[in-house]
Amino acid sequence: MDEEHEAGRGSTGRGPQQLDRRVVRAWQTGALLAVLPATVVLLVVGSMLGRLVDLPLLGVGASAAVLLTGGTLALLMPVAAHRRWRFELTEDALELRHGLVVHVHSAIPYHRVQHIDVQRGPVERLLGLSRLVVHTAAATSDAELPGLDAARADALRAALLTRAGVGDAV
Amino acid sequence: MPSDGSLPTAGDPSEGASTAQRLHPASPLIELGSRTLQFVPLVVLALLRDGFALIALGLLVLGVAGSFVAWWRRTWTLDGRTLRLDEGVLGRRQRVVPLDRVQQVHLRRGPLHRLAGVAAVRIETAGGGGGSEIELDAIGLERAQWLQAALRAPGVHSAGEDTQVEQVLVRLSPAEIVLAGLTSIRALAALAVLGPALQLAGDLLPVERLVRQLDPEALVRVGASTALAGGALALVVWVLLAAGLGLLTDYGFTMSLRGDDLVVRRGLLDRREAVLPRARVQVVRVEESLVRRWLHRSALRMYSAGSTGKDAYADQVAVPLIRRDRVDEVLAVVLPGATPRPVLARHPPAARRRLLVRALVRSSLLAAALLVVLWFTVGVWPWGLAVLLPVGAAVPLALTAYRALGHAAGDGFVHARQGALRRTTTILPLRGVQSTRVSSSPLQRRSGLASVHLDVAGPISAPVVTDVAGVRAEELAGLARDQSSVTDDPPAHGDGSDVPVSAHRPHPSADQRPGTAATWETQRAT
Numbered sequence: 001m002d003e004e005h006e007a008g009r010g011s012t013g014r015g016p017q018q019l020d021r022r023v024v025r026a027w028q029t030g031a032l033l034a035v036l037p038a039t040v041v042l043l044v045v046g047s048m049l050g051r052l053v054d055l056p057l058l059g060v061g062a063s064a065a066v067l068l069t070g071g072t073l074a075l076l077m078p079v080a081a082h083r084r085w086r087f088e089l090t091e092d093a094l095e096l097r098h099g100l101v102v103h104v105h106s107a108i109p110y111h112r113v114q115h116i117d118v119q120r121g122p123v124e125r126l127l128g129l130s131r132l133v134v135h136t137a138a139a140t141s142d143a144e145l146p147g148l149d150a151a152r153a154d155a156l157r158a159a160l161l162t163r164a165g166v167g168d169a170v
Numbered sequence: 171m172p173s174d175g176s177l178p179t180a181g182d183p184s185e186g187a188s189t190a191q192r193l194h195p196a197s198p199l200i201e202l203g204s205r206t207l208q209f210v211p212l213v214v215l216a217l218l219r220d221g222f223a224l225i226a227l228g229l230l231v232l233g234v235a236g237s238f239v240a241w242w243r244r245t246w247t248l249d250g251r252t253l254r255l256d257e258g259v260l261g262r263r264q265r266v267v268p269l270d271r272v273q274q275v276h277l278r279r280g281p282l283h284r285l286a287g288v289a290a291v292r293i294e295t296a297g298g299g300g301g302s303e304i305e306l307d308a309i310g311l312e313r314a315q316w317l318q319a320a321l322r323a324p325g326v327h328s329a330g331e332d333t334q335v336e337q338v339l340v341r342l343s344p345a346e347i348v349l350a351g352l353t354s355i356r357a358l359a360a361l362a363v364l365g366p367a368l369q370l371a372g373d374l375l376p377v378e379r380l381v382r383q384l385d386p387e388a389l390v391r392v393g394a395s396t397a398l399a400g401g402a403l404a405l406v407v408w409v410l411l412a413a414g415l416g417l418l419t420d421y422g423f424t425m426s427l428r429g430d431d432l433v434v435r436r437g438l439l440d441r442r443e444a445v446l447p448r449a450r451v452q453v454v455r456v457e458e459s460l461v462r463r464w465l466h467r468s469a470l471r472m473y474s475a476g477s478t479g480k481d482a483y484a485d486q487v488a489v490p491l492i493r494r495d496r497v498d499e500v501l502a503v504v505l506p507g508a509t510p511r512p513v514l515a516r517h518p519p520a521a522r523r524r525l526l527v528r529a530l531v532r533s534s535l536l537a538a539a540l541l542v543v544l545w546f547t548v549g550v551w552p553w554g555l556a557v558l559l560p561v562g563a564a565v566p567l568a569l570t571a572y573r574a575l576g577h578a579a580g581d582g583f584v585h586a587r588q589g590a591l592r593r594t595t596t597i598l599p600l601r602g603v604q605s606t607r608v609s610s611s612p613l614q615r616r617s618g619l620a621s622v623h624l625d626v627a628g629p630i631s632a633p634v635v636t637d638v639a640g641v642r643a644e645e646l647a648g649l650a651r652d653q654s655s656v657t658d659d660p661p662a663h664g665d666g667s668d669v670p671v672s673a674h675r676p677h678p679s680a681d682q683r684p685g686t687a688a689t690w691e692t693q694r695a696t
Contacts, residue, residue, distance in 0.1 A: 093651055101612060105644070108605040109651050137475065138604035138625035 016086040016097075022127045023147025024078045029123050031074030038070065039063045087145055094134065094143065094160060106142040108134055113164040116157050120150070132156060190245040190256065196286040197308050198237035203282045209233070246306055248320060253293065255304055265304060271295045273450055273474050274487070275318045277443035279311075284441070289314040293321060322431055322445055336433065339500050340489050342423040350469075350491035351416020352409065353461045360411045420490050427503055432472070434487050446487045448504055450474045452602045452626040456497055456595040463593065466494045472504060475627040501597065508583050508597050514576030520617035521637035522572040526565065527613075533564035567591075577635045579646055582653050584624065586635045602626045603654040606647035610640065622646045 046059025077100065086097045093107040117133040124131060130153035134143035148156065209230065216226035236259075244257040253272075255265045276292040283289055290307035291314050309317065342350070351357060421438035432451075434444045453473040462468060470489040492500065502509040537557035544553050571590035578585045587595040603624050610620040620643035622635040635646060 099609070102609050103615065104607055104609045105647075106605060106607040107647060107651060109654060112604045112654070136604035136625065137627035140623070140625045141605040142607055142625075143605060 016088045019082060019085050019087075019145070019147040020129060020149050020152070021082065022129055022149075024082045026123050026127055026129060026147060027078035027081065028075055031078065032071065035067065035070035035074050039067045042066055082147075089159065089163070096143070096145070104142065108136060108141060108143045110160065110163040111165060112136045113160060116160055118153050118157060130154075134160065188247065188249045190247045192245055193241060193306060194286070194288045194308050194310050195241075196288055198234075198241040200280075200282045200286065200288070200308055201237050201241075202234060204280075248317070253304075253321065255306075267293065267295055267304065269321060272321050273446075275321050275445050277314055277318060277441075278307075279441040279443075281439055283308055287311050289443075291317055318443075318445055322447060336426045336428045337503075338424055338426040339503055340423070340425040340492060340496075342420065342489075342491065344417065344421065346491055347416050347420045347423060348413040349465070349467070350420060351413045353459065353465070353467070354412070354416065354490070355459075356415055357408070357412035360415070361408055416490070423490065425489055425500075432487060432504060444487050446472065446474055448506075451504060451599070454501065454505055454508075454597045456501075456597070458494070458593045458595075460591050462491075467491050468494050468497050470497065470500060470504075505583070505597060505599055507581065508585075508599070511585060511597075512578040512580070514578050514585060514587055517572070517575045517577075517637050518619070518639050520619055520639075521575060522569070524613065524617055524619065524637060525568040525572050529564035529568035529571075530561070533560040536560045575637065577638065577646075579649055584635070584646070584650065588636060598624060598626065600624075600650050600653035603650045606650050608640075608643045608647050610643075615640075620644075622650075624650050 040063075043059045043063040046062045047056075048059070050056050050058030081098070081100050084098055084100060084103075088095045090107075092111075093109045094113075095105065095107045097103070097105050114135045114137060116135070119131045119133060120129070121131070124147070128150055129147050130150045132145040132148055132153050134145075135141070136143065145153075145156070212226040212229055216223040239259050240257070243259050243262075244255075247254040247256075251269050253267045253269065255267075257263050272293055272295055274294040276294070278290040278292060279288075280290075286308070287310065288308035289311050290305055291309055292303060292305045294303045306314075306317075308314075418438050420436045422441075423434075423436040425432060425434045427433070427448075428445075430447055430449065432446045432448055434442075434446075436442055451472050451474055455471045455473070457469045457471065458467070468491075470492055472487045474487070489500065498509050498511060501511070537560055540557050540560075541550060541554060544550050544556075567590045571588070574588050574590060574593050576585075576587045582600050584598045584600060585595065586598075587593065604627060605625045607623040607625070608620050609623065614620060614637065618640055619637045620640040621637065622643045624634075624647075635643070638646070
């Protein structure tokens with residue numbers, strides 16, 4: 001372990017860290033926003049089909065089923081996903097562990113970091129969150145930290161850039 | 171003001187390169203030549219109606235004039251460390267490419283180019299996406315070759331000592347190119363197109379109807395013989411097509427080493443010359459289809475961060491066919507240090523179980539779907555026996571796939587092999603690894619397996635080592651990351667016999683960093 005503490009300051013400290021709990025709210029919102037249109041479409045199409053085959057409640061039934069299962073999943077999955085999410089600034093790489101079904105453990109060596117974006121979508125802005133996107137030369141690199149407190153995201157970005165060896169330039 | 175862009179008559183093609191240059195004066199003519207077909211409707215129109223002749227002529231003149239004006243307003247400048255392209259008749263556009271972002275430089279010469287003694291220079295920069303390449307079509311041949319050399323080695327503007335010496339690595343005879351064409355994927359594609367086409371031709375030709383009218387009882391005999399003749403014809407057409415396509419793209423194929431660059435030349439009508447600095451090779455794949463394995467042949471593909479993937483046959487640096495026992499010899503030059511290739515470690519028996527289960531599940535689903543279809547159409551008996559085919563084939567295929575699985579890592583490289591029918595061996599220099607991912611699906615976790623993805627620069631799909639033990643997967647990823655950092659100071663590993671792979675790199679990892687702007691564009695109106 002090295003001892004550069006100036007970047008640490010607790011917010012970017014050592015050991016595995018979790019995402020901000022508010023990200024659960026953001027993910028749930030996103031998932032529900034995806035479920036609702038599907039339910040509406042199913043209601044309309046199902047009702048029309050139902051009239052054809054003489055099952056007047058087909059549309060209502062199908063959309064209710066989708067709303068129920070989809071809604072439950074939309075509410076529960078983000079909680080579980082948040083519970084699994086860990087990231088860590090190890091000695092030489094940013095490591096992420098996440099994924100509910102397929103577990104993924106990615107590692108991005110600091111010296112491969114090209115630039116770092118801080119992004120904030122509308123829902124994230126409402127919740128006071130930021131998303132940190134770390135870019136390498138590879139298009140396939142998986143290096144996105146969703147749901148960090150805005151101040152923490154900035155600190156983390158600075159810490160990563162310091163470790164990437166370009167801290168002086170910022 | 172731009173100087174005259176014509177081919178310098180004096181010996182030195184670099185003369186005046188730092189000032190703005192026009193393309194070769196033949197360029198607009200070549201451009202018009204490639205667009206001849208567009209003028210056909212005009213000509214037809216002019217011939218059909220008297221009144222239109224004048225309009226057609228006017229449009230033609232306009233088109234020709236437009237080409238010349240566009241040529242007049244288009245200049246390129248090579249100054250120090252950047253290549254600049256200014257173009258646009260009304261809205262001006264400027265593109266600037268830093269030379270250390272250049273990944274590949276190709277020369278292309280179509281029949282018109284060869285007639286005029288010029289070549290098109292195509293420059294690929296890292297970064298993928300649109301606008302990541304520039305084509306200077308066309309420049310005098312000598313000058314084009316000089317430009318190619320200058321772009322490849324920034325700062326070396328005089329004809330260097332090593333630029334003339336070429337060591338030929340692979341040369342393919344026409345017979346081998348025909349063989350490559352016949353065993354390529356394109357040959358299969360041609361077969362798929364040919365079937366329906368021949369059927370259509372058969373429907374259009376009234377042979378059978380004539381025969382039936384003459385003598386209904388002869389139909390059976392004649393039908394059989396026409397089918398046979400049709401089959402033979404199809405075979406001949408297919409062979410000609412596949413061989414022809416192969417010859418068209420790969421005639422006169424050579425791959426050679428010039429200095430630190432790989433130079434690939436090929437093509438019958440369009441002669442292409444691609445140059446790829448070997449330090450920029452990110453991944454090498456050795457591909458062996460079933461047929462090629464029988465013939466002891468392989469194909470070799472080299473990917474760099476500039477491989478766009480859009481125009482696969484145009485810019486790929488690949489050897490279409492090579493004897494299997496020569497692969498290592500070529501590999502040793504392309505990726506110094508990658509040979510001798512290590513013995514690949516087998517994957518755990520759990521991987522075999524997983525392949526078997528997956529194959530059986532998939533083929534059973536296929537069989538079930540087939541049965542349902544048969545139930546509603548021709549009946550389950552005896553056609554239903556056909557479902558035994560996919561189920562029966564699944565097991566040997568899965569076992570073959572397992573036998574193909576293997577990997578080895580260390581000394582700066584990862585080697586990974588997989589694939590039942592199309593066996594692919596990926597050789598990946600770890601110097602290019604940008605990040606690593608270890609993933610495991612629920613089924614993999616149950617068997618204690620995981621897969622490793624190594625991300626490299628450019629739009630190359632990630633090479634994967636699938637189904638290794640979870641611990642081994644993490645170990646491989648860690649090793650890849652460690653050795654990826656080692657090469658940032660070149661002499662850190664290598665035993666002296668290594669050819670320096672970073673000779674042309676002013677900043678060790680500059681070429682791996684296309685994420686930062688690879689080209690700049692500015693637009694303004696005049």
